[in-house]
Amino acid sequence: MAPHDAGRRSFLKTMAAGAAGTTLSGGMTARSYARIAGANDRVSVGIIGMGRMARGHLNNLLGFEDVQVTAICDVYEPNLAYGLRRADGADGFRDFRALLDREDVDAVVVGSPDHWHALHTVLACQAGKDVYVEKPISLTVAEGRKMVEAAHRYDRVVQVGTQQRSNPIFRQAVEIIHRGDLGEISFVRTWNVSNAYPDGIGSPPDSAPPPDLDWDLWLGPAPRVAFNPNRFGVQLNEQGDYTRWATFRWFWDYAGGMMTDWGVHLLDIVHWAMQVDYPESVSASGGKLLLRDNRETPDTLVATFRYPSFVCTYENRVCNGFPLEGRGYGILFHGTRGTLFVNRQELEVVPEAGSDLQPLASREGRGGHAAHMRDFIDAVKARTQPVCDIETGHRSSSVAMLGNIAYRSGRRIDWDGQRERILGDDYAASLLWKPYRGAWSLDG
Numbered sequence: 001m002a003p004h005d006a007g008r009r010s011f012l013k014t015m016a017a018g019a020a021g022t023t024l025s026g027g028m029t030a031r032s033y034a035r036i037a038g039a040n041d042r043v044s045v046g047i048i049g050m051g052r053m054a055r056g057h058l059n060n061l062l063g064f065e066d067v068q069v070t071a072i073c074d075v076y077e078p079n080l081a082y083g084l085r086r087a088d089g090a091d092g093f094r095d096f097r098a099l100l101d102r103e104d105v106d107a108v109v110v111g112s113p114d115h116w117h118a119l120h121t122v123l124a125c126q127a128g129k130d131v132y133v134e135k136p137i138s139l140t141v142a143e144g145r146k147m148v149e150a151a152h153r154y155d156r157v158v159q160v161g162t163q164q165r166s167n168p169i170f171r172q173a174v175e176i177i178h179r180g181d182l183g184e185i186s187f188v189r190t191w192n193v194s195n196a197y198p199d200g201i202g203s204p205p206d207s208a209p210p211p212d213l214d215w216d217l218w219l220g221p222a223p224r225v226a227f228n229p230n231r232f233g234v235q236l237n238e239q240g241d242y243t244r245w246a247t248f249r250w251f252w253d254y255a256g257g258m259m260t261d262w263g264v265h266l267l268d269i270v271h272w273a274m275q276v277d278y279p280e281s282v283s284a285s286g287g288k289l290l291l292r293d294n295r296e297t298p299d300t301l302v303a304t305f306r307y308p309s310f311v312c313t314y315e316n317r318v319c320n321g322f323p324l325e326g327r328g329y330g331i332l333f334h335g336t337r338g339t340l341f342v343n344r345q346e347l348e349v350v351p352e353a354g355s356d357l358q359p360l361a362s363r364e365g366r367g368g369h370a371a372h373m374r375d376f377i378d379a380v381k382a383r384t385q386p387v388c389d390i391e392t393g394h395r396s397s398s399v400a401m402l403g404n405i406a407y408r409s410g411r412r413i414d415w416d417g418q419r420e421r422i423l424g425d426d427y428a429a430s431l432l433w434k435p436y437r438g439a440w441s442l443d444g
Helices: 006-022 030-040 052-062 077-086 096-100 114-126 141-153 168-178 215-219 257-261 263-274 369-382 390-409 426-430
Strands: 043-048 067-073 091-093 107-110 130-133 158-160 185-195 281-287 300-306 311-317 329-335 338-342 347-351 360-362 413-416
Touching: 043 052, 043 096, 043 114, 043 369, 052 067, 052 077, 052 107, 052 369, 067 077, 067 096, 077 091, 091 096, 096 114, 107 114, 107 369, 114 130, 114 141, 130 369, 141 390, 158 369, 158 390, 168 263, 168 329, 168 338, 168 347, 168 360, 185 263, 257 263, 257 300, 257 311, 257 390, 263 311, 263 329, 263 390, 281 390, 300 390, 390 413, 390 426
Parallel strands: 043 067, 043 107, 067 091, 107 130, 130 158, 185 311
Antiparallel strands: 185 329, 281 300, 281 413, 300 311, 329 338, 338 347, 347 360
């Protein structure tokens, strides 16, 4: 592990001083953990944010013989308690800065809400940790670029949680397209459909936060607002298990709705298959048209991305579950010789009339979560690039964010992908960044 910058170390110690007493369990010292790591070539991992997705990551890490989960952090006590029950011997923290100050932590998994991804990743890189960060990598495009810069500046391995890149069925799809089997591809379609009509996530009133939640620290760089059960979004049963995906993702202060929650996964595969980094222009239309809940993001959205040689669309509706091509989500690549459909479970190739392309059907898809985390650990040990490095993940996250900017501004976005600038529209350009609250900052 690279030595920590002395000034940064001092900063982290100062900021974490109030949290130094929040260690909840453990027993082994940092020095004894370091001896174990040296003896057994183990990677010591800390997890920041013990939500539904991170619980799967924890379970995968616990299955790796060369990994020791040594630290768990969450501002919500039931989440923290879950992690400590599962990771025997790990220490628990409510403040992530105390975790980053640990000498025995080599890498961190960032499973916090989207509005925290950038800060957690950049500060982890500055603290000398490698990072596995969930998608979208950030709330804004400008944050994502700072994450890329931090990874390079501090020579860190950063893997983005677009785990479909580690699913063999997507690799097969990409190989078919790269071979040119489909001919020239001019149109790609991506979608998610479901039906939450009429009440969606409901409209609970604001209230006092639960006593076992640090609401101010959960908000972090986001604007200070009253606690609302849907803004926080976590629902647990009596056993402490999640009963739904946390609903913070439907509020602009913390996430970008389905466009960034699911669209990133699909558009990432489009970028990989079509060998592109960014579109030339983006337009979008939609709205919160039918749902009677307190979400802010749209219940109906169609975004169109114009690339130099093809057009791609992303469609989402959550008030009608009628599937496209018989599937509730997926990707269609339309070529001159045939069409390819792929999602996490299946792949299908349908030849065009008169084409000599052979039909193909495969239903051997696997989720890729464990393989993706395994790829990260291997990259940490070998000091190599993971299958979805931070630059790649930034590009895939950015295109979805541009879809939201086009929707929110009501304008077509002309995008200079080299300089990462929106051309000729100051208002739309202002949405590339969101100011941080208080003393929180990515500078330095």
